[in-house]
Amino acid sequence: MEAAAPEAAGVPAVPQTPVVSRPVLPPTRSRAAESTVGESGDARKAEVRDTVVEGAATVTKTAVEDTAPVWRETNPAWPEPPSPTGPPPARPMDFAASLLRGLFVQRLDPAYEEAARRRGNRPARGPAQWVWLVVGTVLVGVLFAVAALDAADRQPGSEEAQRSLADDVRTARGDTDELARRAGALAREVDRAREAALAGDADGRAALDRLGELERAAAAVPVTGPGLRITVEEAQGQGGSHRQSVLDRDLQVLVNSLWASGAEAVAVGGVRLQPRATVRQAGGAILVDNRPIRHPYVLEAIGPPEDLQTRFVNTDGYGRFMAFTQLYGTRFTVQRVDSLHLAAANPGQPRVATPGSGPAPSPSQEGPR
Amino acid sequence: MRTPLLGPVIGLLALVVGVGLGLWLDPTVPPWVQPYLPIAVVAALDAVFGGVHAMLDGRFDAKVFVVSFVSNVLVAALIVLLGDALGVGAQLSTAVVVVLGIRIFSNAAAIRRHLFKA
Incomplete structure (x- = not known):
């Protein structure tokens, strides 16, 4: 590219007539023309670019007139400065463009401009102004204060949520207790009805006896009788808390020792043990048949007290807990009780296994009840 | 506004009064x-x-x-x-x-x- 004049260096090879005497276009016009670059052809682009270069206006008047006027009117990118006398005259404007323009142009709210125009551009005065001002700002202040207080109130929202959750838990627990009570009452009713139905003939009485045997074995009925009460109390730790030196497996050994000593029914922490019950630990809590029990742990076993105690002192469990009393200061007491009352356990849905007839019995053969 | 500073000062004072009023009343928001x-x-x-x-x-x-x-x-x-x-x-x-x-x-x-x- 031949750079004859430094001003024309960036201009591609376009037939041009260096006109020095042409008047320089006004800046708005040239800016508006610049925005037409994308739309115009190559030759025009060159001309347009030329107009931006100060003092080197080589473009012909007609070329600019072709493109500029339309775009200048509608181009939102170059808004006119807000005129103090009022809004600019109505013009066809794309909605989105006007919206964006309204948002981004730093102009006064039209309401203020209009009010000022109505007053003839004199500042507003008079007592009404003061009243309005005071009322408005007081309102704003009150709103801010109320919103701030409200936000501060909602700050401990997590605490509130926790409280309401705890309430929910309490309510649900109450419902569960109530339902369990009702279930117990209904079960007793069923038992009475069954007894009345079966007690009539010999077959029925035999079935009832068998049922009673099974129920006792499954800990499904409450039992009363003499036995042993064993209390395990942890040593006091610092600050009145109890050390956790007795674990679930220790209690398991103790329970198994009781069974081995001839106990007929056992309850741990007031929870009757049924054949499938477990004693296990979940975190710091001991769960007996999935129900948490509290310290101190009280085990009650029904059986002939003398025999039970004689055999019990020779078991692993007894030895282990005697060692605990010396090692950890655990308190371990065994006392004979004349009358213990153990509640019924809930053995759950009974499952009946029947021997399969074929060589490959299906893995789960559960009876309906 | 006759004096140029009076308006803003009054407005600011009223704002402070409003905030104080809101804090003092402490209305329960429904x-x-x-x-x-x-x-x-x-x-x-x-x-x-x-x-x-x-x-x-x-x-x-x-x-x-x-x-x-x-x-x-x-x-x-x-x-x-x-x-x-x-x-x-x-x-x-x-x-x-x-x-x-x-x-x-x-x-x-x-x-x-x-x-x-x-």
Whole structure:
């Protein structure tokens, strides 16, 4: 590219007539023309670019007139400065463009401009102004204060949520207790009805006896009788808390020792043990048949007290807990009780296994009840 | 406003009085109003910034200020209410906050230009 004049260096090879005497276009016009670059052809682009270069206006008047006027009117990118006398005259404007323009142009709210125009551009005065001002700002202040207080109130929202959750838990627990009570009452009713139905003939009485045997074995009925009460109390730790030196497996050994000593029914922490019950630990809590029990742990076993105690002192469990009393200061007491009352356990849905007839019995053969 | 400083001072004092009044009264906000408070605050901020801008321009009109404040708050709350009813409450809240936020920014920029000439 031949750079004859430094001003024309960036201009591609376009037939041009260096006109020095042409008047320089006004800046708005040239800016508006610049925005037409994308739309115009190559030759025009060159001309347009030329107009931006100060003092080197080589473009012909007609070329600019072709493109500029339309775009200048509608181009939102170059808004006119807000005129103090009022809004600019109505013009066809794309909605989105006007919206964006309204948002981004730093102009006064039209309401203020209009009010000022109505007053003839004199500042507003008079007592009404003061009243309005005071009322408005007081309102704003009150709103801010109320919103701030409200936000501060909602700050401990997590605490509130926790409280309401705890309430929910309490309510649900109450419902569960109530339902369990009702279930117990209904079960007793069923038992009475069954007894009345079966007690009539010999077959029925035999079935009832068998049922009673099974129920006792499954800990499904409450039992009363003499036995042993064993209390395990942890040593006091610092600050009145109890050390956790007795674990679930220790209690398991103790329970198994009781069974081995001839106990007929056992309850741990007031929870009757049924054949499938477990004693296990979940975190710091001991769960007996999935129900948490509290310290101190009280085990009650029904059986002939003398025999039970004689055999019990020779078991692993007894030895282990005697060692605990010396090692950890655990308190371990065994006392004979004349009358213990153990509640019924809930053995759950009974499952009946029947021997399969074929060589490959299906893995789960559960009876309906 | 006869003296140029009297208006802003009165406004500021009234604002402080309003805040004090709100803190002192501590009205219990009904639960159904609570979701609209933040929006109302943003709308009020928009009105306040617009008012300050107008004051600096020397074209402040207290009546316009109060009407714009009240209508801003009401319209913003109504839009959000409508959005809640239609199930697009969050989006409409965002829209209101964006629009008002842009207005606050542009007014704040004008105020900055007036105060710091920058």
